[in-house]
Amino acid sequence: MSSIIDDRLDRRLLATIGVVLLGGLLGILNSSMAAVATDTLAVAFHTTLSTAGWASTGFLLAVTATIPFTTWAVDRFGGKRLWLIGLTVFAGGALAAGAAWNVGSLSAFRSLQGVGAGILDPLVLILLARAAGPQRAGRAMGLMGVVLSLGPVLGPIVGGAVLNGLSWRWMFLLSVPLGALAYLLAMRMIPADPPADPQAHRQRLDVLGLALLAPGFAALVLALSQTAEHAAFTTWQALSPLAAGFVLLIAYWLHARRARRVPPLINLMLFTSRSFTASVAIMGLGGLATFAALFVLPLYYQQARGHGVLPSGLLIAPAGLGGAIAMPLAGRLSDRLGTRGLACGGAILALLSALTFTFVEAHTPETALVLAALALGLGMGCFSAPTMGSLYRTLPAPMVAQGSSVLYVLNQLGAAVGIALVTLILQISRGPVSGLHGVFWLVVAMLAMVLAATLLLPDHRSATAAQEEPALLGKAST
DSSP, X not given: OHHHHHXXXXXXXXXXXXXXXXXXXXXXXXHHHHXXXXXXXXXXXXXXXXXXXXXXXXXXXXXXXXXXXXXXXXXXXXHHHHHHHHHHHHHHHHHHHHTOOSHHHXXXXXXXXXXXXXXXXXXXXXXXXXXXXXXXXXXXXXXXXXXXHHHHHHHHHHHHHHHHHSOTTHHHHTHHHHHHHHHHHHHHHSOOOOOSSTTGGGOOOOHHHHHHHHHHHHHHHHHHHHHHHHTOSSSHHHHHHHHHHHHHHHHHHHHHXXXXXXXXXXXXXXXXXXXXXXXXXXXXXXXXXXXXXXXXXXXXXXXTSOOOHHHHHHXXXXXXXXHHHHHHHHHHXXXXXXXXXHHHHHHHHHHHHHHHHTTOOTTSOHHHHHHXXXXXXXXXXXXXXXXXXXXXXXXXXXXXXXXXHHHHHHHHHHXXXXXXXXXXXXXXXXXXHHHHHHHHHHHHHHHHHHHHHHTTSOOSOXXXXXXXXXXXXXXXXX
């Protein structure tokens, strides 16, 4: 009888995970699809590339600014209700973007989409963690990793295919029926989750904290986007938002340290947990390494090998495929065997794979490049899923929302830093091959830091890891 009940619970869990991942895939795909359409949008609206690029920059800024609000709102309104709101805002923004009449309206509607994605993206992690529980956190995060691995790779491929056969408007309009399907499935499959604490719905919003955190994170992302656009850190377009971002985040740090009646959006005591700090550092550095590799490899294939956009996207697909294969397996194993060994082994494999790209030349066989990309994805998958699972095993339930917010923001910042650094390296390189070498030496350095951080992860099974630092995490929850 107990096995029948367990099977039913597993099927219910898998259905919930599938519905949540469908919604999470919308934002990742839409973001990476739009990134390949900048040239097309510039021509369609008779504007410059930098102006058309605000369709993507505005989306990213809105995502980053909305995430801190989601941290508070999930306990105020409930995860399911907020998820449905996020899907509605996202699909509405997609419909409006598809009907945009000039580049200004497109950027505004893309920003509205970004608000929806800023609600959905951290909620994916929160809903999965709550549905799976600590004992199956690795398994759930491994399935989430399939989306994280394939989304950035599939986006350019799907975007290129759409642009080859349809109007650019369909890049956004396709999200409307998919969003409607995700909404209907979520209504049926995601369980209602009223706050466990009867007082949670009365908890006041940390308005000052939100006013400091949201624009602070957004300013940093803007600075990095401007660095990539101008290929320099020293321009006023990059330095001004960078300085503003640091000032706002320092102000939030001072604000959050003060004892008061309204709890902060993100309690800084979270970072007194060694395993939490190691986990978010690994995911931030991993995001930097991943996006640096995915950004430079298509350029190498186009500039050094003469391939078009679609073939270049297909040639980097093995990197995403490797992550999609490794993350579910590694996540499931981490629930049984612990985190540190799997994460350490994955970091070593990814490091060695990245090192091989520093020896690539213009005529290196493409079979070897594809295998190296596959190994890189496998390695990154082997350290990412156990690391995310470890984070949710060691966080007490009241801190899951805050932990998810920190994890996602740092991963976003890592991606933005990676793209900015790649742009600078390519700017000073002597050619596409030299640029590839420089970028992958950066990736090697990031993965070496990931390897060092894996040694700080807990090396216990789920039940033990959840009790590793109860005193510090207990302080964080107060």
